[in-house]
Amino acid sequence: MKLLVMIPAHNEAGSIAAVVDELLHTIPDCHYVVINDGSEDDTAAICRAGGYPMLDLPVNLGLTKAFQTGILYAWLKGYDTVIQIDGDGQHDPKHIPRMSEIMEKNDADLVIASRYREAHKPKGLRSVGNTLLSLAIRLTTGKKVTDSTSGMRMYGKRLLEIMATDINSTPEPDTIAYLLMCGAKVEECQVTMRERTTGTSYLSSWRSVTYMAHMILSIFFVQRLRKRRKL
Numbered sequence: 001m002k003l004l005v006m007i008p009a010h011n012e013a014g015s016i017a018a019v020v021d022e023l024l025h026t027i028p029d030c031h032y033v034v035i036n037d038g039s040e041d042d043t044a045a046i047c048r049a050g051g052y053p054m055l056d057l058p059v060n061l062g063l064t065k066a067f068q069t070g071i072l073y074a075w076l077k078g079y080d081t082v083i084q085i086d087g088d089g090q091h092d093p094k095h096i097p098r099m100s101e102i103m104e105k106n107d108a109d110l111v112i113a114s115r116y117r118e119a120h121k122p123k124g125l126r127s128v129g130n131t132l133l134s135l136a137i138r139l140t141t142g143k144k145v146t147d148s149t150s151g152m153r154m155y156g157k158r159l160l161e162i163m164a165t166d167i168n169s170t171p172e173p174d175t176i177a178y179l180l181m182c183g184a185k186v187e188e189c190q191v192t193m194r195e196r197t198t199g200t201s202y203l204s205s206w207r208s209v210t211y212m213a214h215m216i217l218s219i220f221f222v223q224r225l226r227k228r229r230k231l
Contacts, residue, residue: 001100004079005032006070008063009087013042016087020052026093033073037066067171075164083154084171091152095191099154102187109159110179113152114188129212133173136219141180146188148173159184162229174218183231
């Protein structure tokens, strides 16, 4: 498979060099691109100094637009597969070969790096939200997804055109539900994820609650009304 690793980054000056270095140490000949989402810090300068392939968005457009930019770039450049890893260092690239293996072996359209496929969820507000999202996806699609909020996902060739040409395709859990409704084959790969060491998450406790509520409503109502794309 011709694989592209895309790395959305907003104000990740403290971690982006380490993320790229670890990726290239783990998979020396991999193709990758940093999508600098209008960072106000030195993220872009670090990428330029290091010679990293970069798509430099002039203003902060948010994760969805950064993700869509990376997907469109991969599709136009003829890649077969795309995996997203975050610029904060939480996603360990050592899992990428195993995810590729699962995709090829099972002819999957989407492979999700799951923290909970073979491990118990810790207690907490986000864990409860993740459980509710998994339940919503199962009730609407009949499929079990243990970690729909994981940001580390591998998209196969059959999905790339859909994701690149549909403005409603996002890196959010409701898009997983929609893709399942379209007939996508989704697999999960057990992984471990690290805690963020620099920067801050955009999801505060209150935002997490409103985010989960929005996603659940979207899964039950919005995604079921969208026109289905054939795979």
